[in-house]
Amino acid sequence: MLPTPEPERQDATWLAGAEVAIVGLGLMGGSLAGALRGAGAAPRACRRVVGIVRRAETVAAAGPWVDTATADLAAVGTADVVILAVPPRTILQLLPIVAAQMRPGALLTDLGSTKSAIVEVMSSSPAGLLLAGGHPMCGKEAGGLAAADPQLYRGAPYLICPVPSRPAAAVAHTAALARALGAQPRVLDPATHDQLVAAISHVPYTGAVALVLAAAQLDAPTGGAIWELVAGGFRDTTRVAAGELDMWIDILLTNRAEVLAHLQRLTGVLTTLATALAAEDTAALGAALGAAQERRRRLFRA
């Protein structure tokens, strides 16, 4: 089991009094803002939510989701918590700029889907800042503030990567934030994180893209007939291929080594399956398909 930080009363108290600045109000940032301000039976979790968006035109659209919206990044200067809710390569660019403007003792964290590169940049932030990498394992294909939902985080694993030689309060505070969203905080190191999410998320996405593109090779030869046959199986196996492009390009590029390593594992298994099928080796085929079936049924009990 991955360790879960013990909930401490002082972390919840700290959050209740905090001004939280969220940089980026897309699906993840907008949903986070809505959850912190309270939704349904859940009470407001912090003192103030400030949304920081890139363009002045989008400040108005952000209105209903935050206490204050601004296009001025300098607003991070008064925050007790700053959460970077932008794609991973933008996080890497913004980290030094934002860290330089924050007040000592404040917490800087992020929602990026890859962690090694981000935590490495975090490591060179000014002393006195609290720092922790974050990755809530939730989302959906539709992106943008229009798709935001304060319930999005509920029940999701919220992975937290400590930044070496930074105060442990950073992890405890980030865990309090995760709990306020209804998510389940779990702590692990960035290298393990990136290896595991490559297998659980990034390579499954790449596989879904490949399934769509391979099927598309039969589009012209069949006069489009192939798309009339798509059923529930294809819908589910390829759903993630519809996800936000900017985010996925950033994810693959910032987790390149682990994605490539796991793609090798995947093509290795595909080759093994193809070899068994070509040889009509029913025993080997049945053993492999049976192991996958058993594991999948045990994972989700459905």
Added chain:
Amino acid sequence: MLPTPEPERQDATWLAGAEVAIVGLGLMGGSLAGALRGAGAAPRACRRVVGIVRRAETVAAAGPWVDTATADLAAVGTADVVILAVPPRTILQLLPIVAAQMRPGALLTDLGSTKSAIVEVMSSSPAGLLLAGGHPMCGKEAGGLAAADPQLYRGAPYLICPVPSRPAAAVAHTAALARALGAQPRVLDPATHDQLVAAISHVPYTGAVALVLAAAQLDAPTGGAIWELVAGGFRDTTRVAAGELDMWIDILLTNRAEVLAHLQRLTGVLTTLATALAAEDTAALGAALGAAQERRRRLFRA
């Protein structure tokens, strides 16, 4: 567009007076039986539904789904329609045995997920029988009569493969059967069928199996931590891997050439994606991911 047979009054009339024997009462056969006997607002579609099961012990369980249940295959002798609702390799074994016992003018069809091998065996059935291959594109992971649902076929494409040099009434009658289930009949030849379902269903299944087995390689090294991270994306991309083993082994073995050909297309695309990622070729990567996103969003509008 794949052709749809015109609905003819005489086909519906024929079905209304028919005794339908279903060989195999699992998920597909049981759901079919329930739909033919009428469910919800839908009226009964045929005169009599006979369920033929393998074991005498399961005759009782079949009771609520059919008008008569029996373990005696000779019951096909009085039927106007016989539907083989068993896995593909069992269909291949049963076809000559069942065909030899049927009365002239009756319709013999099946629900198998692969069609070339089955239609070839159908071709050597006794003259005077109506024959057509069938493949309703629906299902779910839970198998067996316990999971049966008379609504299962509603809205699904129901693919029909003509058997060369057999009367066209076989296709028209099978289309009437599909319509009685609420499905959408579409006609195509067995070779095209097998090529397309390899791309839309069989290789996506194989890919889901490979994703589960590749992730499982990280089980021991991470002390099982990998399974704590699984989120909605992994759940959906691997759902089909939980499907019924006997059916999937039969599907892959009876569509071997097309599955192997499409696995080559898939690994070709995966290699292209890996090459672009390894080279940090953002333009090539973005073009491929963007094409898949656009196609997927257009297909399902969600």
